[in-house]
Amino acid sequence: MTARDLPASAWPVPEAADVAASLPPAFRVGVATAAPQIEGGVDLDGRGRSIWDDFADRDGVIADGSAPRVTTDHRRRWRDDLRLMQDAGIDAYRMSIAWPRVQPEGSGRVSAAGLGWYEELLDAVVDAGMRPMVTLFHWDLPAPLEARGGWLDRDTAPRLADYAHVVGEALGDRVADWVTVNEPATVTIDGYALGLHAPGHARVLRAIPAGVQLLRGHGLAVRALRDAGVQGRIGIVNAHTPVEPASERGEDRAMAALLDLLHNRLFADPVLLGTRPAVPEGLPLPLRLAVGALARIRRRDLVDIHQPIDFLGLNYYFPSRVAAGPDRTGASPDGESAAMRDVPFHLVAQPEHPTTGFGWPVAPVGLATALEQLRDRYGDRLPPVVITEQGASFPDEVVEGVRVDDVERTSSIARHLEVAARGVPGVTVEGLHVWTLVDNWEWAAGFTQRFGIVHLDRDTLERTPKRSYRWLQELQRARGRRTA
Ligand code: BGC
Numbered sequence: 001m002t003a004r005d006l007p008a009s010a011w012p013v014p015e016a017a018d019v020a021a022s023l024p025p026a027f028r029v030g031v032a033t034a035a036p037q038i039e040g041g042v043d044l045d046g047r048g049r050s051i052w053d054d055f056a057d058r059d060g061v062i063a064d065g066s067a068p069r070v071t072t073d074h075r076r077r078w079r080d081d082l083r084l085m086q087d088a089g090i091d092a093y094r095m096s097i098a099w100p101r102v103q104p105e106g107s108g109r110v111s112a113a114g115l116g117w118y119e120e121l122l123d124a125v126v127d128a129g130m131r132p133m134v135t136l137f138h139w140d141l142p143a144p145l146e147a148r149g150g151w152l153d154r155d156t157a158p159r160l161a162d163y164a165h166v167v168g169e170a171l172g173d174r175v176a177d178w179v180t181v182n183e184p185a186t187v188t189i190d191g192y193a194l195g196l197h198a199p200g201h202a203r204v205l206r207a208i209p210a211g212v213q214l215l216r217g218h219g220l221a222v223r224a225l226r227d228a229g230v231q232g233r234i235g236i237v238n239a240h241t242p243v244e245p246a247s248e249r250g251e252d253r254a255m256a257a258l259l260d261l262l263h264n265r266l267f268a269d270p271v272l273l274g275t276r277p278a279v280p281e282g283l284p285l286p287l288r289l290a291v292g293a294l295a296r297i298r299r300r301d302l303v304d305i306h307q308p309i310d311f312l313g314l315n316y317y318f319p320s321r322v323a324a325g326p327d328r329t330g331a332s333p334d335g336e337s338a339a340m341r342d343v344p345f346h347l348v349a350q351p352e353h354p355t356t357g358f359g360w361p362v363a364p365v366g367l368a369t370a371l372e373q374l375r376d377r378y379g380d381r382l383p384p385v386v387i388t389e390q391g392a393s394f395p396d397e398v399v400e401g402v403r404v405d406d407v408e409r410t411s412s413i414a415r416h417l418e419v420a421a422r423g424v425p426g427v428t429v430e431g432l433h434v435w436t437l438v439d440n441w442e443w444a445a446g447f448t449q450r451f452g453i454v455h456l457d458r459d460t461l462e463r464t465p466k467r468s469y470r471w472l473q474e475l476q477r478a479r480g481r482r483t484a
Contacts, residue, residue: 011411020478028431030092034138041075048104050140055198064446087484089476096138106142133177161220168228184214194337202339208294237313251324254282255345274306313388319366391435393449404466
């Protein structure tokens with residue numbers, strides 16, 4: 001069933017004023033973007049190529065055959081986009097820096113023009129009254145580093161640290177919150193296990209070492225930022241999906257625990273506890289041994305990875321339900337992959353929840369579960385949490401050329417905010433960033449999935465605020481923020 005077939009009662013929209021009253025005054029309502037999905041401007045600043053430019057040039061890997069050359073043209077239209085955020089009274093802006101725009105070869109030479117633009121942009125974010133959160137690595141690895149092995153090569157992590165140092169020195173006085181790496185789990189799973197994302201490797205479980213190097217890159221980048229004397233706080237972002245078995249059968253429980261390891265624990269345990277994740281007991285022995293060997297992070301690397309961090313970024317989209325046995329269709333949340341047929345489990349539908357354009361369940365309650373899991377697993381080692389992404393894609397329609405009545409997205413955002421406002425005891429939730437501002441280039445889905453609170457006309461690049469944007473504006477106005 002698609003979103004359009006559901007009755008309106010599936011998409012209740014809480015009053016903005018009621019949600020406003022439930023949010024603590026200091027809670028930051030933000031938006032989030034990522035450079036490769038919005039910037040375009042590949043001809044400016046001497047920008048180098050990223051693995052996503054190369055990947056998109058391959059046949060059949062991007063749903064609509066598009067490439068990230070123009071995307072939303074934010075590199076040229078950034079002032080319009082900041083104005084949209086400012087008019088909505090947004091408290092905080094999470095953006096990413098394109099590594100290939102700063103270091104076109106991925107190491108060594110720095111583009112003064114690239115760095116200069118980010119200086120200008122961040123000054124304008126601060127002037128607009130928003131708190132800047134900057135992600136260093138949101139998946140756009142410079143292509144020359146992939147040619148040397150990418151995240152399978154131990155030399156990539158120190159390259160990330162060098163780049164972090166360059167950016168930290170230049171922007172360290174104006175960034176409030178630094179994110180080293182965005183979603184190492186997704187890079188590992190989609191980019192190295194299933195071949196759905198750049199760089200397109202389909203190594204199934206043998207993707208795990210790439211994940212370990214991403215974590216090492218995080219740890220070395222934390223140190224590099226501190227060495228550079230940055231004033232802001234430092235954290236990492238991961239996508240945490242609460243996982244449950246499809247039944248109480250032993251096989252389903254063991255496979256649910258395996259996905260929990262591969263998606264959640266492999267990334268959070270080393271960062272927050274400095275330990276390797278425990279391999280689930282119930283797995284068949286050969287699988288248990290294989291996962292154990294691949295996830296055996298060297299002691300020295302664990303020390304590098306386990307750096308003190310000031311906050312944890314949580315991207316929450318949906319919970320997962322798992323059953324044992326591969327899915328013959330190769331279905332995965334981010335598209336179909338032949339490699340998925342070699343994965344010993346599959347995701348099953350959660351019919352109690354409506355779904356997004358991607359088919360992802362809309363389950364605000366899962367956000368509370370994710371927060372509870374983080375608290376129960378990490379206790380006093382869990383720093384304050386920022387929900388760094390939460391959003392939903394729907395095939396919005398423009399009515400009479402001006403209106404986009406995205407009731408599904410409005411409902412989804414509002415109800416996730418209600419859950420964040422309630423919070424869970426023992427966890428500090430500082431804010432929630434809506435993914436995303438303007439409909440953008442959604443990786444392998446190209447332009448087929450719209451996540452924006454602002455509609456993008458792909459031909460004219462014109463931006464039209466949707467109902468969800470207006471709802472957030474009303475929310476922020478009710479909270480006393482200055483809006484247009
Ligand atoms: C990523 C975003 C992406 C969003 C929706 C997150 O995994 O950080 O870049 O667009 O999910 O798929």
